Amino acid sequence: MASEIKVPALGESVTEGTIGEWLKKPGDAVAVDEPIVSLETDKVAIEVPSPVAGVIGELKAQVGDTVEVGAIIATVEEGATAAAAPTAEAAPAESPAPSASPAPAASPSPDKNEGTVASDASQTLSPAVRRAVLEHGIDPSAVKGSGRDGRLTKEDVIAAAKAKGDETAPAAAPAPAASAAPAAAASTGERKTERVKMTRLRQTIARRLKSAQDTAALLTTFNDVDMTAVMEARSKYKDLFAKKHDIKLGFMGFFAKAAHLALKDVPSVNAQIDGDEIVYHDFVDISVAVSAPNGLVVPVVRNVDQKGFAQIEKDIADFGKRAKDGTLTMDDMAGGTFTISNGGVFGSLMSTPIINPPQSAVLGLHRIEDRAVVVDGQIVIRPMMYIALSYDHRLIDGREAVTALKIIKDAIEDPTRMLIDL
CATH class of the missing domain: 3.30.559.10 (Chloramphenicol acetyltransferase-like domain)
Known part of the structure; x- marks a missing residue:
């Protein structure tokens, strides 16, 4: 039986939010009250928990989509946890060799990288954390997350990067692969730009500060x-x-x-x-x-x-x-x-x-x-x-x-x- 995940009430006068980050992907097991998505509102980012235990089904909204209070954004297949968990763990148990780094290395596209996990918490890396990991050449599995439920934060990655000079070769091993592309770009003299959509919070900050200047x-x-x-x-x-x-x-x-x-x-x-x-x-x-x-x-x-x-x-x-x-x-x-x-x-x-x-x-x-x-x-x-x-x-x-x-x-x-x- 599939349960629907809806956008909860977000506070007084707040009628909609923006999908900031999916913390789970289709096929992932989820426990009762475990966060599955982060929603950005005009004031804060909040996490929406699963009302039931099961397996994530369909995601009905993408990162960056604006969703109204009460809208269905995902489904959870109830009672499927017991069946899904052994399947997810079977491959590492039978074939330990390709367990961690080969999967991301074989598919470096942004979509695949969203499945990277941090430490023992098995949490999805946010875009900002993922960018910091690639930039500093840090192995996320070697860093203990200080965020909620043990998730890795950007500050954790930066702290690990500062301490990397004292670490041995295994910790620094991912660096060459991660920095290969930037090095190639630098050698050709290519100049890049990046467009990133403003978060809902940043849009609100900009609007309120400009309004203060215009009004007061x-x-x-x-x-x-x-x-x-x-x-x-x-x-x-x-x-x-x-x-x-x-x-x-x-x-x-x-x-x-x-x-x-x-x-x-x-x-x-x-x-x-x-x-x-x-x-x-x-x-x-x-x-x-x-x-x-x-x-x-x-x-x-x-x-x-x-x-x-x-x-x-x-x-x-x-x-x-x-x-x-x-x-x-x-x-x-x-x-x-x-x-x-x-x-x-x-x-x-x-x-x-x-x-x-x-x-x-x-x-x-x-x-x-x-x-x-x-x-x-x-x-x-x-x-x-x-x-x-x-x-x-x-x-x-x-x-x-x-x-x-x-x-x-x-x-x-x-x-x-x-x-x-x-």
Whole structure:
């Protein structure tokens, strides 16, 4: 009996998604609740599990196809697992010689390569991972995957490539075959281009950011912050903090709490425009920009005004891990009254971040570097960071924006203010 796999409900106001990757192919055995396909929506990528155990039948949609909620995208033949599993394993058992590398080597076409498996997890490699494997000459079966269900990620391949210099010949053996084509192309001086369709998430990011520029009256104000006090506090208490709360004490907790003080004192920075009305919030839900494999996502740390440093750091760490694994949900992204984006982790010195509609302001953090500054008439070296507040000038006046940023600066330079509500 064949069961139909349908596109599940994808969240409020989301009516369709795009087939991002088939995790199983026809003939593969599948267990109950085992993911078979990854769907890309406007906000996140989600995995659709099989409702029954059996064998994958027909795939009714291809990678890149747009499918609506409720559409049938595949079938599963129930009860066929027991019959299919021995058949799949029979060939390796009887003839061990051609088990791993000969099949991909004999058929190097992209379609056949989709059947490549990673390590013991027997998971299909995504296009990005497959491209990285070929580029770096890495044997995927020799790399342990850190993704969901042990699947190989692009980061795993890159890490393995960096360590490849210390490996022996067996690990490096696939490299000549993988790099033969690029070497030939380089010798002929051929210049290539590649067209890749934008993911649904990237299209949405582009549309929303352009809409923010077209709709809002964007302006950015800057300041710089002496990070000495925060760095000393981290250095002094990081071990005790980690021991008690089982999480590292990072900078984002300090900036989230400092932002809470600013948003409380300057409510318009925590508000938004809805038609001809201004919506003020008596709570602080901070969207934290997180880098994910398919683009930037902004999960929301809720009720920052009611949380301590430890819970904020745990929430942010959890979002970062799930963004990497592709397991963030639509609910994780919903809402948010203010955004913090930390370009400093990538080395950015200064930027003008774009607001995340319908929010009215975003705080941009940047890298910390030692600079000569004047303190009490003396030139000293201090760890300094530029901070930027981009805001919608339709709602927030310059005085309010500068005041909010100054409150954040003062709280970071004197963290005691966060404890005594100054």
